[in-house]
Amino acid sequence: MTLFQLAILALVQGITEFLPVSSSAHLILPSQVLGWPDQGIEIDIAVHVGTLLAVLIYFWRDVFGMIGGVGRALRGKRDPMARLALMVVLGTIPAVGAGYALKTYQVDMLFRSAEVIAWATIGFAILLYVCDKAGMTIRRIEHVGAVDAVVIGLAQCLAFIPGTSRSGITMTAARLLGFERADGAKFSMLLSIPLIAAAGLLAGKDLIEGGDSRLTLDALIAGGLAFLSAIVVIWGLMAWLRRASHTIFVVYRLLLGGALLVWIYL
Numbered sequence: 001m002t003l004f005q006l007a008i009l010a011l012v013q014g015i016t017e018f019l020p021v022s023s024s025a026h027l028i029l030p031s032q033v034l035g036w037p038d039q040g041i042e043i044d045i046a047v048h049v050g051t052l053l054a055v056l057i058y059f060w061r062d063v064f065g066m067i068g069g070v071g072r073a074l075r076g077k078r079d080p081m082a083r084l085a086l087m088v089v090l091g092t093i094p095a096v097g098a099g100y101a102l103k104t105y106q107v108d109m110l111f112r113s114a115e116v117i118a119w120a121t122i123g124f125a126i127l128l129y130v131c132d133k134a135g136m137t138i139r140r141i142e143h144v145g146a147v148d149a150v151v152i153g154l155a156q157c158l159a160f161i162p163g164t165s166r167s168g169i170t171m172t173a174a175r176l177l178g179f180e181r182a183d184g185a186k187f188s189m190l191l192s193i194p195l196i197a198a199a200g201l202l203a204g205k206d207l208i209e210g211g212d213s214r215l216t217l218d219a220l221i222a223g224g225l226a227f228l229s230a231i232v233v234i235w236g237l238m239a240w241l242r243r244a245s246h247t248i249f250v251v252y253r254l255l256l257g258g259a260l261l262v263w264i265y266l
């Protein structure tokens with residue numbers, strides 16, 4: 001890949017990882033529409049590490065709070081942050097199981113087409129709009145219970161369909177359950193931590209088994225750009241959702257999906 005292509009893909013990953021617009025769709029589309037080459041496993045690792053670092057830094061208080069809370073819970077003390085950590089684990093389990101099944105039976109490649117992306121982008125945009133308008137805004141992240149975590153975790157499994165958006169479908173489920181928009185986004189991003197870490201570790205394992213574990217300049221550039229764009233996007237998204245709805249993302253998804261359908265069929 002050229003440095004320009006690499007930079008664009010890294011920025012796209014960082015920008016779209018946490019917005020409800022599907023990062024996987026935006027990363028697949030350049031090869032589908034523009035004929036760009038695949039970025040390779042090393043770059044996948046780099047951009048995943050970059051976005052993981054961004055969410056860890058933005059939510060560092062919550063991350064350290066959950067770690068400390070688990071420690072206090074192990075000593076027999078009740079702690080709300082330990083409870084939140086447990087909810088994150090519960091919400092992660094369904095996606096881990098679904099991801100393992102898809103990788104084992106190699107059926108995920110069946111979804112990697114522009115047509116699937118287009119229809120999923122439109123369909124899940126409509127679902128996000130309906131749930132955002134219908135759902136109440138009376139629950140905060142401290143109100144997440146076991147049932148909520150499992151429901152959001154099951155919804156997260158749909159994100160293996162490109163165009164769905166992992167953050168989008170989890171925010172949709174959170175709104176349906178009555179969580180405030182910013183709190184639903186926060187829980188969605190906390191759920192992303194173990195998943196992004198697991199994806200990076202699996203990609204790293206494949207890279208090492210392939211006999212190439214070098215950290216190249218391209219990977220460093222990609223990771224750095226993904227980190228910078230992701231940290232800005234997280235800050236902007238949280239600020240936006242404290243005062244506005246998801247409608248702007250719904251409109252973007254409908255326009256993107258419609259443009260893709262025109263490109264596909266006409």
